[in-house]
Amino acid sequence: MKVISSEIIISAVKPEQYPESDMPEIALAGRSNVGKSSFINKMLNRKGLARISSKPGKTQTLNFYLINELFHFVDVPGYGYAKVSKSERAAWGKMIETYFTTRTQLKAVVLIVDLRHPPTSDDVMMYDFLKHYEIPCIVIATKADKIPKGKWQKHLKVTRQTLDLEQGDEIVLFSSETGEGKDQAWTIIERFLGV
Numbered sequence: 039m040k041v042i043s044s045e046i047i048i049s050a051v052k053p054e055q056y057p058e059s060d061m062p063e064i065a066l067a068g069r070s071n072v073g074k075s076s077f078i079n080k081m082l083n084r085k086g087l088a089r090i091s092s093k094p095g096k097t098q099t100l101n102f103y104l105i106n107e108l109f110h111f112v113d114v115p116g117y118g119y120a121k122v123s124k125s126e127r128a129a130w131g132k133m134i135e136t137y138f139t140t141r142t143q144l145k146a147v148v149l150i151v152d153l154r155h156p157p158t159s160d161d162v163m164m165y166d167f168l169k170h171y172e173i174p175c176i177v178i179a180t181k182a183d184k185i186p187k188g189k190w191q192k193h194l195k196v197t198r199q200t201l202d203l204e205q206g207d208e209i210v211l212f213s214s215e216t217g218e219g220k221d222q223a224w225t226i227i228e229r230f231l232g233v
């Protein structure tokens with residue numbers, strides 16, 4: 039997709055704050071600090087649109103971005119960050135669950151995992167959650183620039199096996215540093231959007 043325009047619409051924590059339009063949406067999911075916001079920026083060719091940080095827990099709200107007046111990317115706070123209280127974690131869970139299970143125009147979730155390491159138990163839980171609710175998903179294995187090319191396929195295989203990836207679910211090797219996998223990711227997202 040050629041990105042002509044991209045802008046933040048709203049940061050929401052509850053359904054009343056979601057944009058009212060019935061525009062199709064593609065949401066992100068993944069561990070805190072894995073690179074969800076960086077993925078959005080790379081896909082949009084925008085350096086600082088989605089706020090990123092080397093410290094986990096940067097994204098705290100559901101951030102809706104409007105792309106080409108055509109669809110929303112929805113950036114979400116990550117899971118698995120140790121330094122949050124029980125009550126914060128519960129609030130996060132409720133916010134994410136509400137969005138993922140009630141948003142009718144949600145077309146697919148982009149599950150971001152770290153190519154360098156096997157998916158965590160939280161990653162597996164997230165994938166199973168998406169399967170349970172029959173939410174279409176794409177797995178993006180990011181930070182590929184951090185491991186040598188010769189090891190990519192081996193790491194992809196571990197990712198696929200650990201998630202127990204269902205047949206038909208696509209996995210894309212990605213890097214927000216180099217843009218590796220960007221075209222492939224767009225092709226899949228366009229298919230989910232039906233454009």
Ligand SMILES: Nc1nc2c(ncn2[C@@H]2O[C@H](COP(=O)(O)OP(=O)(O)OP(=O)(O)O)[C@@H](O)[C@H]2O)c(=O)[nH]1
Nearest residue numbers: 071072073074075076090091095096097116181214
């Ligand atoms: N080398 C490399 N670093 C990356 C890549 N993607 C993200 N990073 C770095 O990883 C850190 C976290 O990136 P974010 O995009 O903020 O991660 P996030 O998943 O949005 O994190 P939360 O908002 O805390 O959930 C930043 O320091 C990024 O620069 C990548 O593909 N390659």
Ligand SMILES: [Mg+2]
Nearest residue numbers: 074075096097
């Ligand atoms: Mg983020």
